[in-house]
Amino acid sequence: MGEREGDSTRPDLGALLAAAVRGGETDPDARKRALAAFRDARDEGAHTAARTRRRDDWRPAGERRAWSLRATLVALAASVTLGGVAVAAIGSGAVGRDDGGERDRPRRPSSSSPADPGGPAGVGTPGASGLDRLSTAQDTESHCRAYDSGKKRGKGLDPTAWQLLVRAAGGEDEVDAYCAARSAEAKKKKNAKSAKATEKAEKAEAKESAKSSKASGSGVTKSPKAAKSAKSTKSEKNKKGGSG
Amino acid sequence: MRSSDGELGLAVARAQQGDEDAFAVAYRIVQPGLLGYLRGLVGAEAEDVASDAWLEIARDLGRFRGDGAGFRGWTATIARHRALDHLRRQKVRPRASALEQDVLDLPAARSTDDQALESLGTQYALELLATLPRDQAEAVLLRVVVGLDGPAAGRVLGKRPGAVRTAAHRGLKRLARRLDAEGVTEDGPRTLGESG
Numbered sequence: 001m002g003e004r005e006g007d008s009t010r011p012d013l014g015a016l017l018a019a020a021v022r023g024g025e026t027d028p029d030a031r032k033r034a035l036a037a038f039r040d041a042r043d044e045g046a047h048t049a050a051r052t053r054r055r056d057d058w059r060p061a062g063e064r065r066a067w068s069l070r071a072t073l074v075a076l077a078a079s080v081t082l083g084g085v086a087v088a089a090i091g092s093g094a095v096g097r098d099d100g101g102e103r104d105r106p107r108r109p110s111s112s113s114p115a116d117p118g119g120p121a122g123v124g125t126p127g128a129s130g131l132d133r134l135s136t137a138q139d140t141e142s143h144c145r146a147y148d149s150g151k152k153r154g155k156g157l158d159p160t161a162w163q164l165l166v167r168a169a170g171g172e173d174e175v176d177a178y179c180a181a182r183s184a185e186a187k188k189k190k191n192a193k194s195a196k197a198t199e200k201a202e203k204a205e206a207k208e209s210a211k212s213s214k215a216s217g218s219g220v221t222k223s224p225k226a227a228k229s230a231k232s233t234k235s236e237k238n239k240k241g242g243s244g
Numbered sequence: 245m246r247s248s249d250g251e252l253g254l255a256v257a258r259a260q261q262g263d264e265d266a267f268a269v270a271y272r273i274v275q276p277g278l279l280g281y282l283r284g285l286v287g288a289e290a291e292d293v294a295s296d297a298w299l300e301i302a303r304d305l306g307r308f309r310g311d312g313a314g315f316r317g318w319t320a321t322i323a324r325h326r327a328l329d330h331l332r333r334q335k336v337r338p339r340a341s342a343l344e345q346d347v348l349d350l351p352a353a354r355s356t357d358d359q360a361l362e363s364l365g366t367q368y369a370l371e372l373l374a375t376l377p378r379d380q381a382e383a384v385l386l387r388v389v390v391g392l393d394g395p396a397a398g399r400v401l402g403k404r405p406g407a408v409r410t411a412a413h414r415g416l417k418r419l420a421r422r423l424d425a426e427g428v429t430e431d432g433p434r435t436l437g438e439s440g
Contacts, residue, residue: 013420014388020369021280021389030295031271037302038259038267047260047306055321056307058314058396 140168141186144179248273252312260305267305271298274316278323280389283366284373284381285327293330297323317396320386324400372419380415387412 041047143165147157157165169178252273258266278297282290300322308318373381379401386397387408394405401408 013416013423014384017369017373017384017416017419018277018280018388018391020366021283021373021385022276023366026275026279027291030291030298031268031275033295034271034298034302035264035268037299038264038305041303041305042262042264046303047262050304050306052307052309056304056309056318058308058310058318060311060314 140165140178141182143168144182147175147179148183249312249316252315254312256305256308256312256315260308267302270315273312274319277316277390278319281320281385282323282327283370284385284389285324286330287370289330293326294323296330297326300326313393313396316390317392317400320390320392320396321400372422373415375422376415376418380411380418383408383411384415384419388416 143157143161146161147165150157165175165179166172169175252270255266255269255273259270275294275298279290279294282293282297286293297319301319304322308315310318373384376384382401383397386392386400387394390397392400394409397412398405398408
């Protein structure tokens with residue numbers, strides 16, 4: 001156990017000091033008292049009930065840092081996953097449906113590529129009709145939303161969605177007007193829907209108060225569930241970090 | 245840091261599960277260094293203070309998190325707190341402790357031809373350490389006697405690792421000079437004139 005600091009002066013001084021100071025007789029009674037104290041604490045359950053304070057945590061600093069980093073990453077991943085669902089819905093709605101349609105035509109490389117709207121010859125599906133088939137009302141609505149928010153942030157829509165939107169609007173110059181009309185329509189629909197829902201709820205409330213509370217609550221059941229699952233993964237990871 | 249750290253870590257983990265024999269192993273590994281550290285801090289009262297420290301260690305064992313090296317640091321911190329409590333009580337009824345004693349005159353006549361450093365006695369080593377400034381003495385004790393690395397020793401003392409390393413380095417250098425001046429060297433005795 002050579003002490004580095006001593007090397008320049010006297011290689012063994014540290015070891016000699018250690019040997020000298022650590023030496024001497026050991027008191028067997030002291031050992032017995034320590035063991036008795038251990039037994040008492042154990043039998044009282046003090047070892048399992050005790051909480052680790054900051055001064056009791058002597059895990060290497062790297063390990064402690066890694067632990068908090070892991071927790072941060074888990075939280076970040078959870079928020080990205082939850083938030084990403086909304087973002088992904090904008091772009092992937094069409095693509096997902098697309099893949100479904102392509103399943104029986106596996107040769108085709110990429111139907112969603114705007115540079116190749118027609119696909120290879122011999123497949124028999126004209127590109128235009130393919131795109132039309134893909135752009136359902138819901139899709140264009142979401143593309144419009146993406147287009148609007150992209151405009152605000154100075155970012156363009158992804159090429160596929162843009163292509164679809166242009167086709168639906170009937171030209172690049174028409175997109176603005178098309179989307180404005182769409183969003184107005186969507187708003188109207190939504191208002192009508194919510195008005196209907198309120199009417200329904202009111203009716204239900206008049207009939208059965210228990211049932212109505214269930215109905216109005218059903219709209220929000222998803223988010224606490226998602227939050228709960230995110231929480232449980234986090235705590236699981238934390239436990240892992242704690243034991244490691 | 246120490247070869248026994250792996251064994252110590254396992255023993256502590258088993259002791260935390262309630263294994264008394266494992267706790268006895270941890271005691272056997274840790275106690276010499278802890279007692280040496282306390283001898284440097286409180287002198288002859290070291291055994292009593294160590295006993296107090298072990299009561300606390302035994303009671304709080306479940307709170308501890310870390311490996312063998314961490315356990316050395318944790319126990320050293322507990323021992324240090326008990327020692328400082330002890331010194332505070334002593335201030336009420338003063339009594340010289342090893343570090344507070346101003347040992348200017350070390351026992352002389354250690355420079356006989358056959359006396360090698362291996363024979364450095366416990367008392368003499370403590371008296372040597374007592375000639376150091378307190379921060380250097382404690383740094384040397386923690387690094388060399390307890391076997392802590394720089395960061396762990398720094399945490400025990402509430403100082404930066406670099407400051408502790410420097411203090412330990414200076415302390416050891418000073419002790420080496422002192423030993424040389426007294427003519428206790430591995431090369432044999434020297435005269436005072438030569439060592440200057």
